[in-house]
Amino acid sequence: MTVSALNAPDASQLEALLARQKKAFMDSPAPTRQQRIQRLDRLHNALLDHRQALADAISQDFSGRSSAETELAEIMPLLEGIAYYRKRLKRLMKPQRRHAPLTVMPAKVEVHFQPLGVVGIVVPWNFPVFLALSPLIGALAAGNRVMLKSSEFAPATGRLLQTILADNFSADEVCMVGGDVDVATAFTQLPFDHLVFTGSTQVGRIVMRAAADNLTPVTLELGGKSPAIIHPDFPAAEAARRLAFGKGMNAGQICVSPDYVLCHEDQVSEFVSAFSATVEKAYPTLTSNQDYTAIISDRQKQRLEGYLEDARAKGARVIPINPAGEDVSGTRKMPMTLVLNATADMLVMREEIFGPILPVLGYRHLEQALRQVRQRSRPLALYYFDWDKKRANHILQHTHSGGVCINDTLSHVAADDIPFGGIGDSGMGHYHGKEGFLTFSKTKGVVRKGRINLAAMVAPPWGNTLFRLMMAINALRFRHIK
Numbered sequence: 230m231t232v233s234a235l236n237a238p239d240a241s242q243l244e245a246l247l248a249r250q251k252k253a254f255m256d257s258p259a260p261t262r263q264q265r266i267q268r269l270d271r272l273h274n275a276l277l278d279h280r281q282a283l284a285d286a287i288s289q290d291f292s293g294r295s296s297a298e299t300e301l302a303e304i305m306p307l308l309e310g311i312a313y314y315r316k317r318l319k320r321l322m323k324p325q326r327r328h329a330p331l332t333v334m335p336a337k338v339e340v341h342f343q344p345l346g347v348v349g350i351v352v353p354w355n356f357p358v359f360l361a362l363s364p365l366i367g368a369l370a371a372g373n374r375v376m377l378k379s380s381e382f383a384p385a386t387g388r389l390l391q392t393i394l395a396d397n398f399s400a401d402e403v404c405m406v407g408g409d410v411d412v413a414t415a416f417t418q419l420p421f422d423h424l425v426f427t428g429s430t431q432v433g434r435i436v437m438r439a440a441a442d443n444l445t446p447v448t449l450e451l452g453g454k455s456p457a458i459i460h461p462d463f464p465a466a467e468a469a470r471r472l473a474f475g476k477g478m479n480a481g482q483i484c485v486s487p488d489y490v491l492c493h494e495d496q497v498s499e500f501v502s503a504f505s506a507t508v509e510k511a512y513p514t515l516t517s518n519q520d521y522t523a524i525i526s527d528r529q530k531q532r533l534e535g536y537l538e539d540a541r542a543k544g545a546r547v548i549p550i551n552p553a554g555e556d557v558s559g560t561r562k563m564p565m566t567l568v569l570n571a572t573a574d575m576l577v578m579r580e581e582i583f584g585p586i587l588p589v590l591g592y593r594h595l596e597q598a599l600r601q602v603r604q605r606s607r608p609l610a611l612y613y614f615d616w617d618k619k620r621a622n623h624i625l626q627h628t629h630s631g632g633v634c635i636n637d638t639l640s641h642v643a644a645d646d647i648p649f650g651g652i653g654d655s656g657m658g659h660y661h662g663k664e665g666f667l668t669f670s671k672t673k674g675v676v677r678k679g680r681i682n683l684a685a686m687v688a689p690p691w692g693n694t695l696f697r698l699m700m701a702i703n704a705l706r707f708r709h710i711k
């Protein structure tokens with residue numbers, strides 16, 4: 230199948246692609262470390278060769294995406310991810326010796342890590358390269374073959390990635406298809422050996438239902454409202470500066486973007502001044518500023534503007550940060566906007582924001598802020614600002630979230646050696662690091678017996694000497710625990 234035929238394949242073409250990959254996997258089910266590294270190296274070199282073209286394609290899809298952000302949040306972490314697995318693959322692939330209980334002895338008890346087969350990856354639009362290739366890297370490191378479905382909302386990037394992957398991998402090794410929701414629906418109905426879906430919670434539910442028909446295991450990388458909590462002892466201005474960096478990235482269109490801030494009520498105005506000053510300095514203009522990323526589509530911009538109208542109508546104070554006072558109507562740029570006095574019935578507090586809007590809520594007691602976070606669905610990320618390690622540990626133990634950054638935002642995603650993934654409404658399963666390797670591997674328990682067969686000596690008729698000895702030893706080992 231040619232690359233152009235892969236732009237909108239029908240269900241039978243998708244099935245044929247999967248069948249080809251499954252056959253290739255069956256013919257070569259145990260790729261060596263060298264073969265896996267070779268695949269990762271091809272990806273590494275392709276990224277170096279096409280980093281500018283990829284940045285241009287993403288910018289075309291966004292009608293303006295900062296190339297520095299593409300470099301920092303897509304290309305660099307991918308190169309890091311490849312380097313991570315290159316270095317650790319030997320250790321990760323090595324079978325592990327495990328404990329043999331009395332009932333199994335004498336034997337060697339082991340865990341083996343085996344590739345699953347063919348992994349499917351569904352990609353969203355917001356980081357159309359990183360969120361395609363990061364799970365791909367984990368899946369390849371674990372020895373799998375991979376089919377990807379690009380996002381219909383990032384078509385230029387999808388087309389370029391299809392070509393890059395087709396130039397560097399055979400279609401039975403790695404291939405990417407394009408197409409709209411119909412293709413996505415057919416794609417998620419394929420009997421993959423594992424399916425990674427990155428997207429909204431709402432579509433995640435549909436995807437999991439489709440996968441259930443095939444008993445295909447899923448990793449769901451979903452969204453939600455990631456809170457930022459600032460302890461009253463932490464300087465609110467410093468928290469504001471750190472939060473402004475994370476919130477400004479991709480104009481807030483990040484699954485782990487800080488969604489709302491909980492700040493002591495006496496510090497809200499200090500927070501607002503410092504946040505505004507930081508944003509003004511970073512993005513002194515908007516419409517023609519290449520550092521400030523646009524909103525992906527008119528529909529998304531209208532959605533976000535609708536949230537602000539709703540907040541205003543319900544009595545919130547809306548503060549757009551537009552230093553040069555530009556008219557952004559008719560463009561896809563949207564000023565970073567703070568929302569004060571937001572209430573639970575406003576869309577900004579009911580829906581995931583996924584854009585440059587940040588409600589700042591004042592609290593009187595920290596416990597009150599914590600309660601508010603715990604009452605909501607478990608978020609993908611939680612940000613806590615406090616120099617006190619003990620108090621931070623208390624927050625870690627008393628909240629659930631996919632990941633946590635203390636005194637920073639976003640950086641936990643770039644730390645390759647820790648798992649990335651949500652919990653509850655923000656998703657399930659992990660990739661990145663060792664946990665990613667395990668996600669894409671069958672951890673197979675193996676018992677190896679040798680020439681001595683104790684079972685024959687313990688076997689019925691019961692009551693033989695060895696059986697009685699075993700029972701006696703067990704009676705000594707397993708007594709009531711006081």
Ligand code: NAD
Nearest residue numbers: 352353354380410413414417428429432450451452453484
């Ligand atoms: P989306 O759920 O609308 O779409 C994601 C993908 O799903 C697209 O490729 C689309 O083609 C496909 N799709 C759409 N309808 C489908 C269906 N009925 N069946 C099967 N597939 C279908 O999400 P989006 O707008 O592309 O991305 C934004 C959302 O993704 C936000 O909620 C964000 O938080 C989340 N997200 C999560 C992560 C993460 O790593 N956890 C990363 C980025 C984005």
